[in-house]
Amino acid sequence: MHQNLETREQPYARLLARVRKHKFALPPIAPTTSRRLLILTSTDASVKELLTILQCDGALASRVLSVANSAIFNSMAPIASIRQAALRLGQATLRDLILQAVVESQFKCYVDDRLLDSCKLHAVAVAHLAKETCKLNGADPSRAFMCGLLHDIGTPVLVHALAKGGFDGPLPEAAHSAIHSAHTIAGEQVADLWNLPDVVADTIRLHHCVHGAIDTPRIPPEIAIVGAADRLAYHLDLGSRNLGSALFDDPTWEQVGLSIEDVQSLIAFSKRIPSAF
Ligand SMILES: [Fe+2]
Ligand SMILES: [Fe+2]
Structure with missing residues (x-):
């Protein structure tokens, strides 16, 4: 049992030593995420480009709708669709919310x-x-x-x-x-x-x-x-x-x-x- 734990900790100890020396082997990013980030970190992403990202990913779209309906936007009536979110929040805020959902989904990979x-x-x-x-x-x-x-x-x-x-x-x-x-x-x-x-x-x-x-x-x-x-x-x-x-x-x-x-x-x-x- 003790030996098992030691064996399990060895790669971790090596990796921790590398982090301490600032020598990282960072994980690659998926090509789809990379393409999305390129659009979402550009200040001139079009609404059409933003809607295209959401049309291909239902989970991302529902996360964006959930944030769009949160208290932060003081919305009088619930936002029922992504198109409505785009109209109500505007292109820049919609882009920010999709970026939030994409980055959050990256955290879930860890x-x-x-x-x-x-x-x-x-x-x-x-x-x-x-x-x-x-x-x-x-x-x-x-x-x-x-x-x-x-x-x-x-x-x-x-x-x-x-x-x-x-x-x-x-x-x-x-x-x-x-x-x-x-x-x-x-x-x-x-x-x-x-x-x-x-x-x-x-x-x-x-x-x-x-x-x-x-x-x-x-x-x-x-x-x-x-x-x-x-x-x-x-x-x-x-x-x-x-x-x-x-x-x-x-x-x-x-x-x-x-x-x-x-x-x-x-x-x-x-x-x-x-x-x-
Ligand atoms: Fe910091
Ligand atoms: Fe910080």
Whole structure:
């Protein structure tokens, strides 16, 4: 029995050592998903292209409808079809929701692990908070959602890489800390592998540099907004990281031009973010 466990842990230990050294063997992406991501991360995806994606995938379409009918959109009457969703929400929001459903479905390919659950919740929360922040501070919202959704994509992909070592249940605590310290580097490699836009790769690389970095290095505003949404999500327990400071004492809000009233409005908004489960 003991020997069995040891045999089972050997590939995992080798993989963990590789993660610690930032030497990853990242899983390839399915060609269909790759084609979809190319359309969904483009700011000029047409409604026709979006509807074509949903026509080929019933599960994806019902997930999009479920989010479209969630409290976040304050819809008076239920949205019954994807065409109605396109009309009611507009092309950009429909694109964001399909992207959310596609990225969520990628998370499902990975193992069952509590790190993965909180990572999924966090990714969706940061995406919606980043887009809502743009409405409050007047920034261009067109890429905020995708950057928020994908900013920590290195984490689930590393969970997947470690799961290949034989773990299909909760990963040990040591793996969680190794994953956290490697997630931005792995995320940049994922951005490359998945052909994600440069702004997403930059967000992955820089999102933890926002806090306290008002002047140097200068963080582009659209990345700073995701960095702020990231911190707000953690302050609100939408993710598993303890920031160790009080929410309203965080200087990040001022850096991205948010007033205390704006932050309060984002906190109220966060309660309507649809669950990723
Ligand atoms: Fe991160
Ligand atoms: Fe994050």
